[in-house]
Amino acid sequence: MASSFTLGPKFHEKLKDLLEGESSPSPQLFEQLDALKDQSTMSFKTARKLQKLLQENGYPVYLHDLLEDSTLYLPKVELPPRNPELVARLEKIKAKLANEEYMRITRNVNPQEMNNHGTLADFGREVRSVKAVVITVFNFLVTVVAAFACAYMGSQYVFTETAARIISAVIAASVVGLAELYVLVRTMEGDLGDP
Structure with missing residues (x-):
């Protein structure tokens, strides 16, 4: 018309x-x-x-x-009927885009961490991590003390005075302690990845 x-x-x-x-x-x-x-x-x-x-x-x-x-x-514009295949494809694309948007928004959220607060498995993981830290500190102290004792006992053949023996033992223990710290830091850096 x-x-x-x-x-x-x-x-x-x-x-x-x-x-x-x-x-x-x-x-x-x-x-x-x-x-x-x-x-x-x-x-x-x-x-x-x-x-x-x-x-x-x-x-x-x-x-x-x-x-x-x-x-x-003016005559009313009559729109042709929409193709059902096209409508289905558009709905599929809309759902896919919505899902991608949802995944982008929630990519930093870990649902396992949110749901497992206070479980026995979390407690076990925390105990293991604390145990590893305690063993590492204990190992560091034992190594430094052993280096001090070895240097002190070994320096009796070189130095006759006690003060010189203690200074040489402290220097040796410091060198061993710094080397131990260097190895510990490199190991932790390898576990955590490069910054």
Whole structure:
């Protein structure tokens, strides 16, 4: 259905003036105007045809003047039915995008950590990690004390004074302690990964 006009009272008055005017319109224009006399609507195609006939017959009436109080009705656009396959594909793509967005948002959340607070397995893991730290500290202390004792006992053949023996033992224990710390830090760095 094409666009149409609902004709207002001014249109009918102007139409009556044209039909009853002093100058008689051509038979084709008269026929067209007479047909519109009783109508309440007019198509856009008919309005263009009427404008052309009026201009050909020398009437100084413009179409916008005739249709001044008329209302334009445009046809309702009917959308074609959507393809079910396309709709299904779009829904699948929307679900996939929503899932990817959800995974991006929650990538730093570990549900196992959230659900297992206070379980016996967590307690066991914590005990093992504390046990490893205690063993490492104990090993460090034993190594440093043993280095001090060895240096102190071995320096009796080199130094006769006690002060010199203690200083040499402290230096030896410090060197061994620093070496032990270096190895410990390198091991922990390897376990944790490079920063």
